[in-house]
Amino acid sequence: MIEDLEQVLKSLETEKINPATTNIDKMSPLEIVQVMNSEDAKVILAIQKELPKIAHAIEEIAARLRKGGRLIYMGAGTSGRLGVLDASECPPTFSTPEGMVIGWVAGGPEALVKSIEEIEDSAEAGRADAQKLGVSNMDALVGIAASGRTPYVLGAVAYAKEKGALTIGLACNPKTPLERIVDIMIAPVVGPEVIVGSTRLKAGTAEKMVLNMLSTGSMILLGKTYGNLMVDLQPRSSKLRRRAVSILQAATGVSEQEAENLLKRSNYNLKVAIIMAKTGLDFDDARRRLQAANGVVRNVLEELGFE
Missing domain, CATH: 3.40.50.10490 (Glucose-6-phosphate isomerase like protein; domain 1)
Known part of the structure; x- marks a missing residue:
């Protein structure tokens, strides 16, 4: 053997x-x-x-x-x-x-x-x-x-x-x-x-x-990214919150202050914040549409004509 x-x-x-x-x-x-x-x-x-x-x-x-x-x-x-x-x-x-x-x-x-x-x-x-x-x-x-x-x-x-x-x-x-x-x-x-x-x-x-x-x-x-941006991260630390602000800015072109405000309004749900920034939808509607699209940001934006 x-x-x-x-x-x-x-x-x-x-x-x-x-x-x-x-x-x-x-x-x-x-x-x-x-x-x-x-x-x-x-x-x-x-x-x-x-x-x-x-x-x-x-x-x-x-x-x-x-x-x-x-x-x-x-x-x-x-x-x-x-x-x-x-x-x-x-x-x-x-x-x-x-x-x-x-x-x-x-x-x-x-x-x-x-x-x-x-x-x-x-x-x-x-x-x-x-x-x-x-x-x-x-x-x-x-x-x-x-x-x-x-x-x-x-x-x-x-x-x-x-x-x-x-x-x-x-x-x-x-x-x-x-x-x-x-x-x-x-x-x-x-x-x-x-x-x-x-x-x-x-x-x-x-x-x-x-x-x-x-x-x-x-x-x-599974839609965990938008382009090559890491949009499904959990901003549980100050470093990750700063990263979320930068990602939101890169995805939407908003200012740093606007990004911080959007993230607060979206309970730091980066995907929802991106949809809100690009479409003008409020939090509840953006979240509902994201859920209907199985969490895929691009699908929501394409459906609404923003891609």
């Missing part, structure tokens, strides 16, 4: 020896960062090849979120932590309700700051955690595993499949066990790491970039 595992690891792109860095311990600091930078440049090209699959995943995720489903990230180690990071940024950035986007790392919250690597070998733990999260046919579950073969992730995805959820795989190796069981497979093959097997490097960077696309793309489709 050990020999089989060793054979599998040797066949993985992420576990191979990188010929560009075999003498990295003899390099100067400048040479180290130059070779790392050169290797990181390959991440962009690897992701580029996967863009159609990423776009497909975004469409399917958004369709489920519109119906009240959830986007759930599950992974072990670095992969799991990156999922938690991406999920945690969605509420302040896009005002997502609690539980709409969930990140879960094998081992639970403790594994965010402490390595608990052994649990990644348990498919049963993955199934159990997916069950605890209540994965259903309304959800989209993204299994993240650089190798594409982590038992914990495979177990979680298998459970999600049984429940009828949309399953998406994210790995950095081709033709993996994960690819065989998911509905959509995203596999940017970034090649051997600068330090052999250290998948927190290029593989981790690729995973983070893909997760950025999945969450941001889905939120754009």
Whole structure:
């Protein structure tokens, strides 16, 4: 069994020896960062090849979120932590309700700051955690595993499949066990790491970039932006209130004082404030029209002839 595992690891792109860095311990600091930078440049090209699959995943995720489903990230180690990071940024950035986007790392919250690597070998733990999260046919579950073969992730995805959820795989190796069981497979093959097997490097960077696309793309489709403006943020701090003023000015051309007044009148609902500024509607009418348009500012403005 050990020999089989060793054979599998040797066949993985992420576990191979990188010929560009075999003498990295003899390099100067400048040479180290130059070779790392050169290797990181390959991440962009690897992701580029996967863009159609990423776009497909975004469409399917958004369709489920519109119906009240959830986007759930599950992974072990670095992969799991990156999922938690991406999920945690969605509420302040896009005002997502609690539980709409969930990140879960094998081992639970403790594994965010402490390595608990052994649990990644348990498919049963993955199934159990997916069950605890209540994965259903309304959800989209993204299994993240650089190798594409982590038992914990495979177990979680298998459970999600049984429940009828949309399953998406994210790995950095081709033709993996994960690819065989998911509905959509995203596999940017970034090649051997600068330090052999250290998948927190290029593989981790690729995973983070893909997760950025999945969450941001889905939120754009849900109307969480107006143009490229972050109009669904929650201005809960002085910094975010200042940002809301700047966004309202950029969207409508009103003065700073007018923006502050509109935000106060709209209870700091930036979307409503934009509609009020552009159309002259009062708060109640602007809010009602926004709700009827499923929260999409541009749809309201187009309907009223202001776009």
